[in-house]
Amino acid sequence: MSHLNAVLAKLDQNREAAITRLFDFLKIQSISTDPAYAGECRKAAEWVKAELVSIGIEAEVKPTGGHPAVTARVEGTAKRHALFYGHYDVQPVDPLNLWDTPPFEPVIATLPDGRKVIRARGSADDKGQIMTFIEACRAYKEVVGTLPIGVTFLIEGEEEDGSRHLPAFVEAEKDALKADVALVCDTSMWDRNTPQITTGLRGMVYEELTIKAADRDLHSGLFGGGAQNPIRVLAKIIADLHDADGRVTLPGFYDGVPETPSQVLEQWKSLGLTSEEFLGGVGLSEPAGEKGRLLIEMIQSRPTCDVNGIIGGYTGIGAKTVIAAEASAKISFRLVGDQNPAQVREAFYAHVRARLPKDCDVAFISHKGSPALTLPFDMPELVSAQAALQDEWGVAPVTLGSGGSIPIVGDFKRILGLDTLLVGFGLDDDRIHSPNEKYDLKSFEKGARSWARILDALAQ
């Protein structure tokens, strides 16, 4: 007989205390990208360890070559074992003057629509989300004395810095991290009332290119008309990356891109995602992707190409009649299905080289190259989690690919052979990475209850 109802009741009882605990965690300034905050990162790791120890789970703070990681392993009532991953580090807080309250002084704020939210840096990304899982574990320990399934915790401190040391750490701790499935709480809900399980992650190829022409900046009065202009060359390269229908023109780019099964497409259509809903909040109104595709396909299941940055020539105030010696752009491709990052990169290089006039050279920097990941739709843990989330929210969770990339999920697959269940309670308006980051109180409370139900379901 399951202890679930008693555990859920305990979570409701613990509400106030849980917020106090989360606030303590949020006060730690664990900015991982700034070496000045290394001490704060260690403090956050120690805090997580103490938190786990306080509920009777032995934990360790382990060196990684960068900021330390917290690990813990506890067996459960059932034999199934899950690896739970999260990160205690947070984004920088600039620009500070745009925060309504100081980023590391958490408060409960009320939004204009009446929602209560926890405002602080890291509230949604990822401290609040981690704590939904740990609070669920605490309630089990307090009510039952054990967890329904075994859990290995892995809480790292460099996610916002590209998880630089994590793959090597996972490799080194391979045996200690053994599990049947990985759980990650770092994603969003479909909307405020509809949970979501992220079943796919787009891969990425991220390239930087610099077009060089003359060996110095030239005066356009003297050379204009006679000398190659690298900004014009770059503009042509970028303009030619898409055709008039919004498709990427690189030969072979769509190799390995699966067509979404018609029944899935029907499910997506029934979600009724409108442009107004998705784009209206950021001042846009019209989907900008491939013609003839649903907006939801454009942002979830179709590959994309975006220019993330461009610079060249004179960019100060006023007019300067210069022809730049060079111009640069950062260009990224989101990949799906079986698209091969190396093949996409080569096709991009060929596209650029084919458009280089005689007097121009190009230099590339490869920033990222990772394939897409897709969860098997019939995976038993996925089916269990779907039922558990439906019980908590009263509505079936959306199972959907995500537009973003979480590189660690690829590492779990590659190194540990684990599929990852991504369940999170963030919302699109959480302003992660921006001033006034927040996490809905409802996300925090029902998130903890959701994990209690998922742990129970995974034990069956």
Add this chain to the structure above:
Amino acid sequence: MSHLNAVLAKLDQNREAAITRLFDFLKIQSISTDPAYAGECRKAAEWVKAELVSIGIEAEVKPTGGHPAVTARVEGTAKRHALFYGHYDVQPVDPLNLWDTPPFEPVIATLPDGRKVIRARGSADDKGQIMTFIEACRAYKEVVGTLPIGVTFLIEGEEEDGSRHLPAFVEAEKDALKADVALVCDTSMWDRNTPQITTGLRGMVYEELTIKAADRDLHSGLFGGGAQNPIRVLAKIIADLHDADGRVTLPGFYDGVPETPSQVLEQWKSLGLTSEEFLGGVGLSEPAGEKGRLLIEMIQSRPTCDVNGIIGGYTGIGAKTVIAAEASAKISFRLVGDQNPAQVREAFYAHVRARLPKDCDVAFISHKGSPALTLPFDMPELVSAQAALQDEWGVAPVTLGSGGSIPIVGDFKRILGLDTLLVGFGLDDDRIHSPNEKYDLKSFEKGARSWARILDALAQ
């Protein structure tokens, strides 16, 4: 009977003293764009005034609303009267560490090819060039007591800052500046041995545009594929400005562009300007302009369109998966013949607006709009100056349009009704506006002799 030979002999005698005088002038740090140097600008104006007074020409330092201008008027033996224009202000000197000797401590340096040059900020642009004219006047005053023709001097101090107060000053001093022709010494020779009279100046339309899409920067993982990317929109706008033959695509752009007469084209061909000569020095090899045109046409007599700067999105080190809220570019058009700046600007605006997707807005800033200017080929002063320069250099001067713009020339035409004879002794390797600016000693000495001859010729 002309005193020319005696005057030329006097110039040769005065060589050493002339260099000493120029060095004194070059030591004054008259950087007009930096308010910290306002005192130095005044000092340079006073220096020019004193210089003119020392040769018996009454001069005044006059307020302009900005840095003062120096004016003087002296009648000559013949009735003809010329307005001589130059500027005493200089460009900033950054980056200071790239100068071989301090910018305001003039020296005679020897280049690797043996040429002797005067190295200092302002040596070529424009203090050295002004002094070629003043030294010629000094020699006349010393030998003859008067100048061959009347001369009004106008030496301003804001040319490097866009001559901001000069048009109003010229307007206010309209009567005092009356003349038959304007003389400007602020241009270059064809090459070290061939003088040049600049008979045309390209006009300019300089526009800055900012494409705006979403009301904030977006995460490409969430919005990539669904949201407009203003960098892509801008790249398309730029790429579409030229066709495959390098012609500008704006409708009506070539209205008013004259075909160069075949005999002029033949003269230009005979100059034998090679890509190697013109482009080799800056690391290029192939003319990049309109197909089927001579390089000399591309840079002198054909209109152009160049992108002078572009910026948008993330331009720091590394990778950031952002979709920018906006992207900007600075785009300029060089105009020739009767191209209408207002019409070109409107065609550009229409080109941009026709390529704006629904969710994008554009904001324009107009930096410049001036028509091209062309000297009548049969103008008597032009014919006289050609003969004088041929006498000094032993080779016929090239008469040619210039790729650059000197806005004051348009003001002289508009306000004073004057055509301007542009004769200068700069060279392409003078590094004006850059570290190690220099002026060839030969330019300085033969420049002064050239002006002596031109003044004599204009008196005939």
